[in-house]
Amino acid sequence: MSSEIQDRFAAALIDRALPPPQGTSAWSGPRPERRSAVYRNDVASGLTGALATRFPAARRIVGGDFFTAMALAYAERHPPRSPLLLFYGDDFADFVATFEPARDLAYLPDVIRLEAARGHAYHAADAVPLEPGPIKPWTGETALVVRPRLLVDVLRLEPAEAAFLQALAGGATLGAAAEDASALRGFDLAAALVRLLQSGAFTAIRKDNTNGH
Amino acid sequence: MKASRLPRRAGVGFKPEHFAKIDARPQPLGFFEVHAENYMGAGGPPHARLARLREDYALSIHGVGLSIGAMQPLDGEHLTRLKTLCDRYEPESFSEHLAWSSHGEVFLNDLLPLPYTETTLARVAEHIDQVQETLKRQMLLENPATYLLFDESTIEETAFLAEVSRRTGCGLLLDVNNVFVAATNHRLDPAAYIDRFPLDRVRELHLGGHCDTVDDAGFPLLIDSHDTPVTDPVWALYETVLARTGPVATLVEWDNDIPAWPVLRAEAGAAQTLLDAALARRAA
Structure with missing residues (x-):
């Protein structure tokens, strides 16, 4: 039944420790880890990329690698609830405020709040x-x-x-x-x-x- | 229901960084395509640019977040947003993917594959009926680039698309790069896929770049990355398609590592040259 395979597929995208979803295969071998990883990587890079687009100043402050790791940690706990990624990350600042590796950057959450407000203003009605x-x-x-x-x-x-x-x-x-x-x-x-x-x-x-x- | 009616010429995916160059002089392009979800804010610079382009060019709105291939119901709010956008710009074409991207309340932001069975076929057709009834226009459905297969699939992808189109009246968007990527990944002959494809239902073609990797067993695994020029085998496959269909609206997609405007325009120019040749063959 296809909704079950979509459940398994979605679970394997979110929990990176899971093997390729049962019921999927490839002509070349029984354990298509790398093929499954293409979807997983697409999801991760799509969501971290959306956050990088929305919070460029925060990304410049912490550097690309640090930002991507922080964004991925956020995306795993707070995946988007809407296809409108223009506004994904309205609560990113609150997450960053509790993100241990960024503890020394006390101003970072406020930078992110300001960029979030900036994004809303950018897309607001004329x-x-x-x-x-x-x-x-x-x-x-x-x-x-x-x-x-x-x-x-x-x-x-x-x-x-x-x-x-x-x-x-x-x-x-x-x-x-x-x-x-x-x-x-x-x-x-x-x-x-x-x-x-x-x-x-x-x-x-x-x-x-x-x-x- | 408004039929999809893009000009039978080459177009490109619009990127805001190219706007000033595009707006500086008339471009020899048939149309621009935009991702619907990037224009779902209420106003501001994105809409100002798109409205300006719309004055001079045909427009294709291409959705990437409707999740037509999901077993769960379509997101009604998202469908309403698509309707608002289509009513605002009256595009010549609206298209979406044979894929799913939402699960439960979570948006996964990727074009995920589905098994091809009688059950999924009925579900996809039902979703497309709903889209077309809401938008009051024919939509185009795009073939996916896939990396995995499903044990439960019982229908070939080409037959699945043909039947969806027959049941719903939707047109098809044939992504030639996706054909090459998926055929390579599943060790199939891309030309045979084109032979089986319901070409009479095709209203738009996509061209784009992919990257080469290998799978767990060391065999080619192509990834639909849209970050490079169109490759030679994809140009060859495109010519195979045009020889059968005659000129069809053709989009060059370049979404990542976006090149300077002249590079993208030249890619569209190469497609236009092949479209002109196809037209000349038709006339001969």
Whole structure:
């Protein structure tokens, strides 16, 4: 029965210690280990390759061999659940945070999180950003990933700006978000609005109708 | 149901790294082919490039993740994504593989082989009916490159494909490199495979590179790697096919170790020369 052979075949792809699936053969001999290994290697290189494409900065930091070994360890425990490999590895950062050989690279999971966000921005639906005004200087530690048209951009946000933006993204009104952010050190509403507009993070302004105004 | 209708010319698999070169001037190509799954994001640069190409060229959308050969049901969400993509670009052709790639909830990301039996035949035909009904278009089914055989198989691959096509009305995509790879791996004559193939159902041909290794007993084991130029025996087999079919839309696939644009374009140019010769023979 064919579903059983597909069960055995899939098991042998995932568990590399298993022999070629029972019921398969080759003309040249009874134990087609190398033939079976072609499929196994295709699966492994396909999944590690998908992760390498999605996380190029992390790969450059640790080197190709280390990255492939780390990606394979991840793929064995967390194989994709969808044919959409564009978004495979959204929880790769959490795995890397617990991956013993990468323990010394405390920043690596955050690099991977940033690249994951970058990937989502790259493939996000197209929207036309609002026109920006003049820009002012800024510093900070929180990152904002935007894609105003076709180019992905990563900006650092000040803590108060990040809180302001997060409140807006959560559906707060401009007034409420500004009031909360003003309680944080160094918040300048005008400057924050200009900078966020400039980044292309906003696509529309909605009137608040909740009070019947 | 929309019939598959690619121009009977040479095309190439589109790679984003070639976009600037392609867009700089008109290319002497009949069509571009893309892997469906690379265009399933909502927007951004991939769609901007594809929409630009679509203005000037015919398009073939080639799926690599639908798992038509699995005994389990098709992934409805994935089929919906394919429909969205086909509705967005209205490609001249949609094709997929005689293979499976998902098992349970896990996507294995490879084109895995299936036994050829009455049971699998019925299942594959059922899946293709579902695809064609959903997409409202004829699909093409591609012959696989295989490395192993199944003891339980009772039907030859060529007969299996012919019967699937007869039952569902789907067209066939004959991958000439896959024929050469699989025939070598199973010590069969590739020309005899072509003799048995239902060539009247073929709407597209694929050409690509493979690499040479050996199996456990030291015999040739070819791997469908798409990382080299098309080899001489595959060009010869392609001419054998064209002599029988006349000109058919032909794709050059090069997915790994991707060469500079002129190299890939020259491969397509070589295929176009053979297509022109086939057309001249037809006219004579």
